[in-house]
Amino acid sequence: MNIDVIILSIATLIGLYMAANIGANDLANAMGTAVGSRALNLRQAVMISIIANVLGASLAGGYVTGTISKGIIDPVFLVDAPDKLMIGMFVALIVAGLCVHLATFFGLPVSTTHAIVGAVVGFGIISVGAGAISWHKITGIAASWVISPVAGALFSGGIYYFLEKKVMAAGDPYAEAVHYAPFLIFLVVLVLILSFIFKGLKNLHLEVGFFSTVLLTIPCAAIVALFGRKWIRWQIHLKCELGPNPQGFSPAECLFAQLQIITACYIAFAHGANDVANAVGPLAAIFSVVKTKSVALQVEVPFWMLFIGGIAVGGGLYVFGTRVLETIGKNITEITPIRGFCAQFGAATTILICSRLGLPVSTTHVLVGSVVGVGLMRGMGALDLRILKNIAFSWIITLPLTMFMAMIIYKLLILILL
Numbered sequence: 001m002n003i004d005v006i007i008l009s010i011a012t013l014i015g016l017y018m019a020a021n022i023g024a025n026d027l028a029n030a031m032g033t034a035v036g037s038r039a040l041n042l043r044q045a046v047m048i049s050i051i052a053n054v055l056g057a058s059l060a061g062g063y064v065t066g067t068i069s070k071g072i073i074d075p076v077f078l079v080d081a082p083d084k085l086m087i088g089m090f091v092a093l094i095v096a097g098l099c100v101h102l103a104t105f106f107g108l109p110v111s112t113t114h115a116i117v118g119a120v121v122g123f124g125i126i127s128v129g130a131g132a133i134s135w136h137k138i139t140g141i142a143a144s145w146v147i148s149p150v151a152g153a154l155f156s157g158g159i160y161y162f163l164e165k166k167v168m169a170a171g172d173p174y175a176e177a178v179h180y181a182p183f184l185i186f187l188v189v190l191v192l193i194l195s196f197i198f199k200g201l202k203n204l205h206l207e208v209g210f211f212s213t214v215l216l217t218i219p220c221a222a223i224v225a226l227f228g229r230k231w232i233r234w235q236i237h238l239k240c241e242l243g244p245n246p247q248g249f250s251p252a253e254c255l256f257a258q259l260q261i262i263t264a265c266y267i268a269f270a271h272g273a274n275d276v277a278n279a280v281g282p283l284a285a286i287f288s289v290v291k292t293k294s295v296a297l298q299v300e301v302p303f304w305m306l307f308i309g310g311i312a313v314g315g316g317l318y319v320f321g322t323r324v325l326e327t328i329g330k331n332i333t334e335i336t337p338i339r340g341f342c343a344q345f346g347a348a349t350t351i352l353i354c355s356r357l358g359l360p361v362s363t364t365h366v367l368v369g370s371v372v373g374v375g376l377m378r379g380m381g382a383l384d385l386r387i388l389k390n391i392a393f394s395w396i397i398t399l400p401l402t403m404f405m406a407m408i409i410y411k412l413l414i415l416i417l418l
Contacts, residue, residue: 004290007086014093015283015305016312021100022112022279023316027053027271028324029109029367031317034264036329037340038247039257042322049268050314056272057280057310058303072120072137077128079295086289087417088123089282091410095119096278099402107323107331108394111362114141116278118399122406126414138399140360145395148361149369151354156346157373163338164377173252181232181255186225188259188345192266193217195352210356232258249337256337263344271363276309277301327391328367333375333382343370365395 027049034040040048078085096115103110117137124133163180170176197213232255249257280301288299317325329335335343347363347370354361368391375383 011286015279018093018097019279019309019312020316021097023313024321025100025104025324026112027317028321029328029364030267032325032328033335033340033343034260035325036335037337039260039337046318049317052265052268053272053313054310056269057276057306072134073124073132077132082289082295084127085295086286087413089285091123091406092119092282095402095405103394107327109324109364110394110398111364112278114398115402118402119406122403123410126407126410144360144362147359148365152347152350152366152369153373155350156343156370157377159346160342160374160377177252177255181229182225185228186221189221189224191349195348253337256341260341272310280305280309331387332371339374343374346370
């Protein structure tokens with residue numbers, strides 16, 4: 001058998017393994033609040049995830065990506081050593097996959113992006129030296145450990161405080177929920193459309209100004225809000241009053257469950273558009289090296305790679321994502337539809353605003369912070385501090401652990417193969 005075929009086959013398997021781990025951890029924490037609040041069951045979450053991930057990866061995924069993931073290493077340093085780049089990408093996928101798999105086994109939500117970055121830094125130090133590493137990006141990652149959860153907690157906690165006081169604590173929560181429904185729908189649609197354009201479709205490099213987009217989005221959100229209250233009332237009547245209501249939701253909770261499902265669909269789409277590249281980006285670099293026997297500054301990501309990667313991510317959630325789902329949806333704090341909605345909507349808003357301000361944020365860390373923020377509004381006793389300590393430790397250890405593992409494995413493979 002041709003050696004290139006063997007290399008590409010092994011690389012594809014490793015890439016799919018990494019994609020499955022992304023689904024089991026990254027996507028699991030994104031869908032955790034929807035499953036924890038019982039707005040979606042596991043089967044529904046998996047189906048939404050697979051469909052939305054495939055659409056996000058296929059329609060809005062990065063068809064052209066940098067040779068070195070996240071621009072951590074200048075590819076110029078590896079132009080004369082394509083074999084080293086190929087082995088390095090192998091190592092990055094293996095190490096990141098193992099690290100994320102280990103975190104998933106213990107039910108710890110970690111950033112798969114940080115795992116990939118750590119692995120790339122590790123092989124980069126050994127292959128081309130520490131001077132070739134963009135250390136300012138590593139500083140940004142460290143800053144995101146604080147900025148992401150704090151920003152998520154502030155936004156989501158504030159939203160939950162307002163809705164709990166104005167809606168759930170009112171004499172007639174359903175009447176108040178219907179009263180505030182147009183305003184809530186307007187905000188949700190506004191944030192999701194803006195996030196869709198600037199975050200979900202960022203790989204398409206649409207040249208659209210922020211303020212002009214806001215001006216175009218506001219009328220769309222207003223129209224949806226105008227008709228949305230009738231649709232919400234019909235859904236509540238259909239599902240909570242006429243139809244079976246196995247979750248035992250009150251009519252007010254039904255409103256937030258519906259909004260949470262909409263938000264979950266967006267998160268899954270954006271995840272496919274942006275995070276599937278963590279698995280297929282290094283894989284595309286390996287394919288490029290094998291095909292051209294050289295190092296390209298930019299490589300094209302084939303459509304089939306994005307498509308299969310999206311399926312593998314959704315499949316990973318189904319096969320071994322249960323533990324992270326339980327951590328986010330049950331173990332940190334008890335999640336109800338209103339709390340789940342506040343956490344998801346607050347996270348989406350946080351990511352949109354911080355991204356536009358140029359602040360380094362991690363989707364995983366923002367979502368965890370959002371859940372914590374909602375829990376804090378109910379008092380410290382509502383949070384499991386032991387789990388939060390374990391999560392914080394896993395965030396801090398991800399980068400140095402993947403760097404160290406990548407350095408060792410890369411050195412061993414270089415000695416064996418070259």
